[in-house]
Amino acid sequence: MFELIYVEDAVREHPRTQSILSRYPRSRIIPCSRYGEVFNRNAQDFRLQKQRPALILAEKHGETVLETPRGYGIGTDRNYYFSHLLNCVYDCRYCFLQGMYRSAHLVLFVNYELFFEGLEKIIEENSGEECTFFSGYDCDSLALEPLTHFAEEFIPFFEGRSESFLELRTKSTKIDSLLKREPLSNVVIAFSLSNEVVGEALEEDVPRLERRLDAARKLQEKGWPVGLRFDPLIYSDQWQQHYEQLFEKVFSTIRADQVHSVSLGSFRLPKSTYKKLDRLFPENPLFAFGLEERDGLVSYQDRLQEELESFCEEKILEHISRARFFPCDGKSRSE
């Protein structure tokens, strides 16, 4: 439930706006000219806002599909991302989104049509070459599905475009729309997974590991390609034990031989984002332990990172072939 919904004047009559507003008859609707008036304003307290974020319905302008940073991919050379939604309903302490925007409100761009045009243009430019589009870069792809119908509307676009892949990255279990339709081999549902101790301490309002794995299993059974994203790996007391338990649980619940792809990366943030988060959460050990800056990115010291990643890689490769394994090269950011 959103108590406050800001609506840009330009999309007030958009059918998607109308449909969303009809779901929240008791919300207070506040008109605004441009979402930036609310979202980008100075003097906002992200942590306070995160307690009760509002929804902002807005119109996207300009470029909708952008290239991902180098090293962000699951097998194709050309990788792009697009964001119909800014910010996330979940509250994960390690997530760069907390330092990305001044506001914790969620901005939903309701003019999906412009995103379709953007996707179409990139696909044409790549003329038949394989490329992957990531939708869960600035948000969780499925967490607001009952409200946004994002997957329901975007998946059909990828039907018959076998050279183009869509990754829906999520921690959500809102998979009803996916279970109701026939799967596509070029749409990957990728679940972000943390070990349970980290999940319990650093992920708030997020479905527990069992529920996420259960959702992944159901999707696999239905025939959807399912990806696993162990990113970020967090160094902690008894981390080996925690990650061993995680991998055991994952690969005893879902079929390793049917997993589309696995990626992995240790905790890392752009320096400026790290500084914001360390200021925002000064009491959290996540931002205090074992980090150093390298090339504008703050991540674990070499030794810790190497230990973490090689241990987890070894464990994962007991279940998954190397061809389906995509370690992050450390140049992009944690999600």
Added chain:
Amino acid sequence: MIHLVVALAPEARPLIEHLKLKVVSTSPGYRIYEGDGVRLVQSGIGKVASGGACAWLAGWAQRTEEDPDPCFWLNAGIAGRKESELGEAFLAHKIVDSATQRSFYPSFPFEIPLPSYELLSVDSPSENLPDRFAVDMEAFGFFSVASRFQTAECIHSLKVVSDNAESSADQLTPQRIEELVQQNLNAIDGCIEIGREVITYLNQRIEANPLYHSLIEKAHFTVSEKRRLKTLTRHLLVLSPEFQFQGEDLKSKKIIASLEESLASVAAPDYAQLDSKVG
């Protein structure tokens, strides 16, 4: 601290009495009242007066308090609204300046306890109330200046409807204004209580760093060294709350190097023991 900004004496009087506020500053400019974590300033009419009063109050607080708490700013007063019943209390969820059409959006990290409307701040009284908007003469000035000192979550405008489609503003008397505020003291109390909760939350986030305060006295630190010292000591205390610095007569660089060494040898955090998810 709650900072109440009200325009008129008949708006201020019931609040001063109800909250048992005492005069704490009578210096030329604005009179300031205070009691039990609440400060009140009476601004006079208009955006400029209201903004001026905010600046005055913030400046006064900074001069008189050694370590000022976060503040919750509340502008309380009367407003007209065509569609509302007389005496209805509401909060502003959007404040528009009639002269420039610029807008502010107060942010609500709490359940909104009252109806909320768009509020238009005008420069001079008008008999014609617009559709949908409530109308006052201060909120935009109040918000413009208060937001220099505090974030939008802590700045709100609570108004009581004094005139509507049936009853025009020119029928208002000081006594009637006082009655309207008097009738809504519960609503104002409710907002003050919310403000206190927000302040408590903000205060919990202010880092206590005794290690920094003890070390800063031990040597001369440059500005960048002070910054580094603050971060290092905070990180050390987060990871090892019992940590104590050993060493005497050290130069600033040595202290920092020693802290860096200590931080490098601290054990990895046990997230299973993390106190609160909020952190």
